[in-house]
Amino acid sequence: MEEDRTTGVNTPDAEQSPAERPALRALLSYARPHRGILLTVLALTLAGSAAGLAQPLVIQSVLAKLMTGEGLREDILLLTGLLLASIGLTWLQSWLSERTAERVVLQVRRGLIARLIRLRTAELDRTEPGGLTTRVTSDSTLVQHAATGGLIQLVDGSIHLLATIVLMGIVSLPLLGITSAVLVVVGIAMGVVMPRIKRVTTEAQTSVGEIGAALDRSLGAARTVKANGGEAKETERATEAATRAYRAGLKGARYHALIAVLAGLIVQASFLAVIGFGGALVAMGTLELAALIGFLLYLFNLGGPVLSLVGGTTALQQGLGALARIEEVRSMAAEDDVDGTPPAPSGPPPAVTVDGLTFGYEGRTPVLHGTSFVAPAGKVTAIVGPSGSGKTTVFSLIQRFYDTEGGRILLDDTDIRSLGRAELRRRIAYVEQDSPMLAGTLRENLLYSAPDASDEAVADVLRRTLLDGFVASLPDGLDTAVGARGLALSGGERQRLAIARALLRRPQVLLLDEVTAHLDGLSETALRRTVEEAARNCTVLLIAHRLSTVTTADRLVLFENGRVSDHGRHEELLERSALYQDLTATQLTAGPAVATAGAH
Numbered sequence: 204m205e206e207d208r209t210t211g212v213n214t215p216d217a218e219q220s221p222a223e224r225p226a227l228r229a230l231l232s233y234a235r236p237h238r239g240i241l242l243t244v245l246a247l248t249l250a251g252s253a254a255g256l257a258q259p260l261v262i263q264s265v266l267a268k269l270m271t272g273e274g275l276r277e278d279i280l281l282l283t284g285l286l287l288a289s290i291g292l293t294w295l296q297s298w299l300s301e302r303t304a305e306r307v308v309l310q311v312r313r314g315l316i317a318r319l320i321r322l323r324t325a326e327l328d329r330t331e332p333g334g335l336t337t338r339v340t341s342d343s344t345l346v347q348h349a350a351t352g353g354l355i356q357l358v359d360g361s362i363h364l365l366a367t368i369v370l371m372g373i374v375s376l377p378l379l380g381i382t383s384a385v386l387v388v389v390g391i392a393m394g395v396v397m398p399r400i401k402r403v404t405t406e407a408q409t410s411v412g413e414i415g416a417a418l419d420r421s422l423g424a425a426r427t428v429k430a431n432g433g434e435a436k437e438t439e440r441a442t443e444a445a446t447r448a449y450r451a452g453l454k455g456a457r458y459h460a461l462i463a464v465l466a467g468l469i470v471q472a473s474f475l476a477v478i479g480f481g482g483a484l485v486a487m488g489t490l491e492l493a494a495l496i497g498f499l500l501y502l503f504n505l506g507g508p509v510l511s512l513v514g515g516t517t518a519l520q521q522g523l524g525a526l527a528r529i530e531e532v533r534s535m536a537a538e539d540d541v542d543g544t545p546p547a548p549s550g551p552p553p554a555v556t557v558d559g560l561t562f563g564y565e566g567r568t569p570v571l572h573g574t575s576f577v578a579p580a581g582k583v584t585a586i587v588g589p590s591g592s593g594k595t596t597v598f599s600l601i602q603r604f605y606d607t608e609g610g611r612i613l614l615d616d617t618d619i620r621s622l623g624r625a626e627l628r629r630r631i632a633y634v635e636q637d638s639p640m641l642a643g644t645l646r647e648n649l650l651y652s653a654p655d656a657s658d659e660a661v662a663d664v665l666r667r668t669l670l671d672g673f674v675a676s677l678p679d680g681l682d683t684a685v686g687a688r689g690l691a692l693s694g695g696e697r698q699r700l701a702i703a704r705a706l707l708r709r710p711q712v713l714l715l716d717e718v719t720a721h722l723d724g725l726s727e728t729a730l731r732r733t734v735e736e737a738a739r740n741c742t743v744l745l746i747a748h749r750l751s752t753v754t755t756a757d758r759l760v761l762f763e764n765g766r767v768s769d770h771g772r773h774e775e776l777l778e779r780s781a782l783y784q785d786l787t788a789t790q791l792t793a794g795p796a797v798a799t800a801g802a803h
């Protein structure tokens with residue numbers, strides 16, 4: 204077990220990349236840290252059960268004394284004491300057990316959250332976020348009771364059942380023989396039903412995950428869905444998953460009902476058999492009436508342990524089903540070298556050397572084929588090239604969102620693989636193509652990775668990104684909410700805010716992916732100047748679709764089908780590269796609308 208560095212919580216193997224573990228072992232690993240308290244709960248449960256079990260013996264003695272006319276004072280006191288002890292112990296064990304269950308679920312959730320947030324980009328590419336989040340929300344709840352209450356119920360039920368059977372044997376062996384025959388038949392039937400509960404639980408939880416994934420897809424692209432009249436299609440998609448969850452739930456309900464009937468049957472059938480057979484023995488004079496009554500009381504007591512066993516096994520099967528899904532996440536590859544601390548103070552800007560990169564996304568044809576170029580320190584290097592030529596992919600590799608297959612990337616002379624991902628990313632600021640924001644306020648977004656930035660620094664960066672007037676016009680200023688994914692902002696405001704956020708970090712390397720696509724001419728010119736200014740303190744790489752951006756860049760790198768086909772200044776490329784001439788004539792335009800359309 205490891206101490207999670209960001210949450211400070213013990214999560215079993217949270218930072219490792221465990222191979223898939225058998226669900227039962229995983230369940231025990233969640234229960235293990237709480238073994239002390241669980242053993243206490245078990246001891247309390249057993250003591251409570253013993254207090255309950257002793258009652259029929261005392262009652263039997265009371266009945267016998269009533270017949271002989273002996274004094275009852277001691278027995279009544281003992282009976283009252285047993286009753287009070289039984290109530291007190293039940294309360295205490297129930298509270299401790301529930302509290303531990305809550306702790307287990309917190310532990311499961313913390314481990315899962317820490318892992319999900321650090322999942323490698325390639326894992327995130329092939330999974331749907333909605334399906335992943337249900338592992339944290341609903342699956343973990345099922346583990347909660349399996350790891351604590353379920354295990355305790357099982358142990359308690361077994362011991363209680365065994366003790367009841369022994370005591371029944373002491374009272375009357377023939378009657379116990381009758382009861383055991385019923386127990387065996389019903390026990391076999393339960394053994395058949397129980398494993399099926401685990402299967403339907405997994406089915407139901409998978410479908411719940413699919414509902415989450417379907418809703419995530421629809422709500423994440425709500426405007427596209429509305430604009431394309433996709434409401435019915437999206438509703439159907441999520442409803443189908445809900446219906447599958449319903450069907451699996453129904454199957455589960457059928458099994459639960461069957462189990463409840465079987466549990467009841469044990470007591471009912473044994474009761475009838477014991478009354479018939481025991482009545483005959485009393486009539487024959489081979490069994491005392493008090494013994495028959497005592498035995499019947501134990502028989503009624505049998506309901507408790509049987510229900511405990513049934514409840515415990517059901518919770519365990521459900522928990523194991525859910526755990527199998529949770530273990531899937533724990534076996535996905537995560538980035539284990541990120542610590543989430545804010546960037547350290549900036550150092551001198553490094554030259555970025557991309558040297559012979561080869562790379563392909565999983566299951567796709569290779570994107571980069573020996574890409575090489577140098578972005579000089581403290582200069583603006585613009586990358587241009589047709590759509591899909593691998594420009595954004597190079598940015599992803601510079602930040603180690605993916606690892607290269609061949610070649611290397613250097614910051615000055617340091618191979619980025621020798622820096623941890625955290626250290627590498629601390630040196631870099633990245634503004635993505637669509638500048639997504641995190642739900643929250645403008646301030647939170649701005650200070651996201653520079654929490655200690657001073658008010659003056661914030662005011663300065665707002666001025667430089669032409670956001671000062673916009674922020675001043677808002678009644679709540681920087682405390683205005685940006686909406687989910689920043690949709691309450693215009694595309695241009697989002698882009699300027701993303702640039703402001705990046706500049707506040709004072710990075711050594713600034714990666715800008717098409718960040719002026721949504722800006723009008725005036726804002727674009729101002730932002731370009733801001734970026735040029737920033738280049739005095741950092742190395743800027745920008746993917747450009749605007750002629751105005753590339754003409755002023757210190758250096759241009761021309762991408763073609765995952766290779767660098769040329770580099771130099773605008774005028775040089777214009778003179779010698781047919782592809783560049785073509786690009787300037789078609790894609791690299793002056794107007795934002797055409798630039799955006801041409802880019803994508």
Ligand SMILES: Nc1ncnc2c1ncn2[C@@H]1O[C@H](COP(=O)(O)OP(=O)(O)OP(=O)(O)O)[C@@H](O)[C@H]1O
Pocket residue numbers: 328564565567570588589590591592593594595596597802803
């Ligand atoms: N996560 C991904 N998984 C699989 N394939 C991807 C992924 N991201 C990009 N690709 C593919 O890799 C190729 C290069 O994409 P990339 O985004 O690097 O191109 P680009 O030059 O930046 O294009 P654009 O100018 O249109 O943004 C494309 O064919 C794209 O479909």
